[in-house]
Amino acid sequence: MKYDFAQIEKKWQDVWEREKPFRAETGSDKPKFYGLIEFPYPSAAGLHVGHPRPFTAMDVVTRKKRMEGYNVLFPIGFDAFGLPTENFAIKNHVHPAKVTRDNIANFTRQLKMLGFGFDWDRVVDTTDPDYYKWTQWIFLQLWKKGLAYKATIPVNWCTSCKCVLANEEVVEGVCERCGSPVIRKEKSQWMLKITEYAQRLIDDLDDLDFIDRVKTQQKNWIGRSTGAEVTFKATTGDEIVVFTTRPDTLFGATYMVLSPEHPLIKKWAPLLKNNDDVAAYQRLAASKSDMERTELNKEKTGVKLEGVAAVNPINGMVIPIFISDYVLATYGTGAIMAVPAHDDRDWEFAKKFGCDIIEVVAGGEDVQKAAFTAKDETGILVNSDFLNGLTVKDAIPAMIKRLEEKGLGKAKVNYKLRDWVFSRQRYWGEPIPMVWCEKCGWVPLPESELPLKLPEVDSYEPTDDGESPLSKMTDWVNTTCPHCGGPARRETDTMPQWAGSSWYFLRYMDPHNPDALASKEALDYWSPVDWYNGGMEHTTLHLLYSRFWHKFLYDIGVVPTPEPYAKRTSHGMILGQNPRCFDCMSAARQKELIAEFGSEEAARAHLVEQYGEMAEHPIVKMSKSLGNVVNPDDIVRDYGADTLRLYIMFIGDFEKAAAWSDNAVKGCKRFLDRIWNLAETRIDGPETCSHANEAIVHRTIKKVGEDIESMKFNTAIAAMMGLVNAFSENPPSRGDIRALLLLLSPFAPHISEELWEKQGFEGYASTSAWPKYDESKMTESEKEIAIQINGKLKGTAVVPMDADDDTVLEIVKSQEKISKALEGMEIIRTIVKSKMVSLVVKPVK
């Protein structure tokens, strides 16, 4: 019989639906394992081939853990609030809730089609009021602890989404979602004090098993720097506080720079002789987009404040004050002391505006030609009074001590991280459960009134005036103050997409609990997530936000662990075949082109001529315009879910981006066909390994097991292919087949289960025990070793596995080829290792 994947996959998916073998049991005596993947956003387009990569990977890991005797929680849900759904709803005049329902139904169908071992009884949907009740509840707890506040600040405004963005959502000056320009807009916004957790978010990374890329990226984003705050006095008597990481260079501070938005400038306006120029510069800076402001390599600009100066507190020197947009209002104090001799930016500015450059750290080149910025031992302080002769490292604390003694400054730590802008002017998100009362100010909704449901509205269109669509719903907006009972208005902004995903992994532990976000029992049992795999693009968004929320929940005693995730790994993207690249196209298309142009060379030349560099770039993103989008539905229809799963795991290094290849998929189908032919009919006999295959079976068990743990799925599959190749030389015994089916089962569960049944093994493969290997059975009785003479490979020899060094040497030397090479030579050194013998020789004199 042929391998009828469609029938087989349907059959086993029905069994899983009915018998629920992947259900997790809270409180079981078995050791627990909580494997987590990032829950998908249910878009109208359906599942992309990118999705199965992390999903299959964690499915493989959790299936293996289950077979190893763990009580596994491997849940799935939907992160369903968000702009694309809202935009789709607006365009097609359907309610976002209906769009969400339909999309979730489609995603569910596709996920089941791929045979993932999810616990389908624990599905969560962030747009379900029973779910977002608890998202709102967490917000109220943040408010109670003073970690949620409303502030009017210049925020990132996406001109296309018509909505504010968190700093994390702005990438290179544009909206990370839609790529539209981001401008600054003063708006009153709900903010969350993530900065209060900055230090802990850095420190606690040390004990986590996160891949290094994630750790460094989070550390960079939080951006801790240590230094000092120094207070300068202006000639007006005003104090100007600056932050510096180089207090040791204070004697070299020859001017100051304020950001264009600095409040002192307004105060000083009447004193300034060039106020018109200053005001003009401020206007110019304000009109620039983020992209223009952060554009690199542009020349420094600025205006000197005429009529006001500052005094260097350490030496009394009177120094000029400038304003310039290279100083950011939002970092530090919005003002700096400039030390052009030892800072590249200050140096550049000083050269342009003719400021003094005074060397205070010796050890570099001439500071008139370039700034000397080294902070290591090469620098020795000069022209710095009591610091002279000290290294930079010693001078920093010495200066801080002096500043503190004189009341001129203090040690200070600064972070790049800003508070999280938490409101969005859109409809399809969680309502913020706050009420504005003229008398009482902002008043939280009582917890008993949660969930605060989204009202039905006629129009979800975002507005140009920056107000949420909810603001037009006067019936909903106008309410009474929970505190004084007087008239009040509801908050009309909604929460960002990142709210619901900041705690969803907790809800999986106890998804239907009406009284708490999850019971204490469930939280204690399942926390923390043992292994979380997700995209690098969430490192400074979801991953950081959810760590913050979790730490907060830990602080108020809701969750039992300070960190949500014990281990974090990341997968690479699945890219598309480039239809313009000769090497990427199908063989059929290649033949067509060769026929058309006469030769392969001519066909390649034609492609290069037509598409230029694009023809040589094998890796491109999947896009509709290139026509290289792969739909998982099509692959499952043509090859089956098991082949898709196997291929997506075989495609290459899990952490790296990989390009889809139609041809390579076929190789995986062939592999399953071969297994089918091998095991379709029952093999009888004892359930032990055959003598001929014993070593390779045990080696493969070890290899596959270890490779799954280290996410080297590609080599795990290669090892199984090697095993099947060995089986075609030495027909497998019943035990050999049993081992193969168990190893294959996490990767290709449907075919494994079918063949398991055909072989008449007991129970199901997916719930049987993971096979064990025996180190002593892994090796053959003989081994082949390499023979090197003077480091060059000269041959190989077969020696008994347990031969001692002398025996090995004897066998090596007795080889004709070797003894010939040794003629007239003197062996001056012999090195015997388990897999090779190295002889160092020289001619006999």
Place this chain on the structure above:
RNA sequence: GCACCCGUGGUGAAAUUGGUAUACACGAUGGAUUUAGGUUCCAUUUCGGCGACGAGUAGGGGUUCGAGUCCCCUCGGGUGCACCA
């Protein structure tokens, strides 16, 4: 600009971490089966050479009995941060 990672056949990629480079797969070539296409099976496939042999992991240098792996330089690519004082 700074930091980190990487560079291996025609292609995707392996290499127990310093010990026989190219496992596994794709593609290609030849053969068998087939009316044919597809499928399946067998053989070959790093390069040069009929061959013995020689060369070979971006290029150059170094350490070592031995280097894809470690060190230095150059070139090329990727990712992150990006006026953060």
